[in-house]
Amino acid sequence: MQHDALLTQDELDFIQSMHHNPQLNVRDASSSLMVNGGAQIRDLLTRLAAHDHVTIQAQFDNQQMTFPLQLVEDEFHAVHLRLGVPSIFEDGPMVRPWRLMLEEPVALENIKGQPGSLWVHEVSFKGVLLEIRGRAKPPKTFALWFSPTGYERIPVRGTLERENTQGLFAYRLNQGNADETERLRQFILQQHRLAHPEVHA
Known part of the structure; x- marks a missing residue:
């Protein structure tokens, strides 16, 4: 190995194994939300989520889930919309x-x-x-x-x-x-x- 190399062969092998580890390259689909629909819709949702309580609601059988939309900032100071943990309701004479x-x-x-x-x-x-x-x-x-x-x-x-x-x-x-x-x-x-x-x- 050359004396002016920044990394040893062991360090290079470790980085390569991390890069090719399939478990480390899987995104957590439940924690992020991609908003497709144009910049205007994305900007509107971002403004609403910053100032008000914004939710997404799903209904199935006699139940419904209400997901809060949250603004989160990543390590690069970019702001993203993320789905929070839902509130689960059941329908009946009253929800x-x-x-x-x-x-x-x-x-x-x-x-x-x-x-x-x-x-x-x-x-x-x-x-x-x-x-x-x-x-x-x-x-x-x-x-x-x-x-x-x-x-x-x-x-x-x-x-x-x-x-x-x-x-x-x-x-x-x-x-x-x-x-x-x-x-x-x-x-x-x-x-x-x-x-x-x-x-x-």
């Missing part, structure tokens, strides 16, 4: 958020990971249906952690809405920040994918 019915109830945990008396039976990105175990009274509000098996803990904050005919308590979720809401929507999307594989195929 409501899609609810995941858990096979087994999951206890909400405190900051130390200890389960309490509130057990989740159903969850959506807007609310939870809880069973109160023991002799505890249903709290007016709570700030705890939802920790389904196999997933990272998600902080949840709820406000009591009502008791249903089965003795379970409906709480409206009011997440503290966008990241918490995004994490809960991501979990719901993953569960929707398992429940309705034909939609996500």
Whole structure:
């Protein structure tokens, strides 16, 4: 090898292997959105996404998904439109958020990971249906952690809405920040994918 070479042969081989690695060259189709339709439409969508809440809605069977359009800046300071994690709704007498019915109830945990008396039976990105175990009274509000098996803990904050005919308590979720809401929507999307594989195929 020449003494004035910038890279060793091992370094060149490594770069070549990275360049030809098919796994590294696959784009994440779910995280980016190509807008074809002319500069005027693209500029309009970009302006709207910068100043307002812009969504794309898809309907199938008795459900609908609403994807937020987000402006993101890449490492080269170029701005792109990207689809966010969708909100999933189900149609009926009234449109409501899609609810995941858990096979087994999951206890909400405190900051130390200890389960309490509130057990989740159903969850959506807007609310939870809880069973109160023991002799505890249903709290007016709570700030705890939802920790389904196999997933990272998600902080949840709820406000009591009502008791249903089965003795379970409906709480409206009011997440503290966008990241918490995004994490809960991501979990719901993953569960929707398992429940309705034909939609996500």
